Amino acid sequence: MAATKEKRIAWFLRAPGCGLAVVAAPNYEQATVKAAELWGVPWGKIVSQIEVERTAEQKPNVCVECGGVYNYSRDALCERCRNRKRREHEEMRKAAGAYRRREFYRKGKKQ
Numbered sequence: 001m002a003a004t005k006e007k008r009i010a011w012f013l014r015a016p017g018c019g020l021a022v023v024a025a026p027n028y029e030q031a032t033v034k035a036a037e038l039w040g041v042p043w044g045k046i047v048s049q050i051e052v053e054r055t056a057e058q059k060p061n062v063c064v065e066c067g068g069v070y071n072y073s074r075d076a077l078c079e080r081c082r083n084r085k086r087r088e089h090e091e092m093r094k095a096a097g098a099y100r101r102r103e104f105y106r107k108g109k110k111q
């Protein structure tokens with residue numbers, strides 16, 4: 001068996017107004033790229049605001065969210081969880097503009 005072992009980590013990433021993204025990637029940088037894609041925001045705009053909530057070892061074909069076994073190992077989540085997350089992100093995106101403006105104002109006042 002040809003062993004092309006790539007370490008796969010599940011990243012739980014958060015950014016203001018974007019919610020939680022769960023992505024599988026070998027390192028932080030690739031994880032942030034995938035998260036930005038999921039959120040539908042430009043990576044360069046969001047990367048400085050991304051926080052790592054936690055990481056977990058990604059086992060092949062095991063969903064990190066529900067623990068269910070699925071048939072697509074390139075993603076951290078099974079299809080059911082991915083679809084649920086996508087709906088969450090869409091709802092977050094609708095509110096994101098107003099949220100970011102509020103956050104900006106609040107942070108500005110503190111300083």
Ligand SMILES: [Zn+2]
Pocket residue numbers: 063064065066067068077078079080081082
């Ligand atoms: Zn799942």
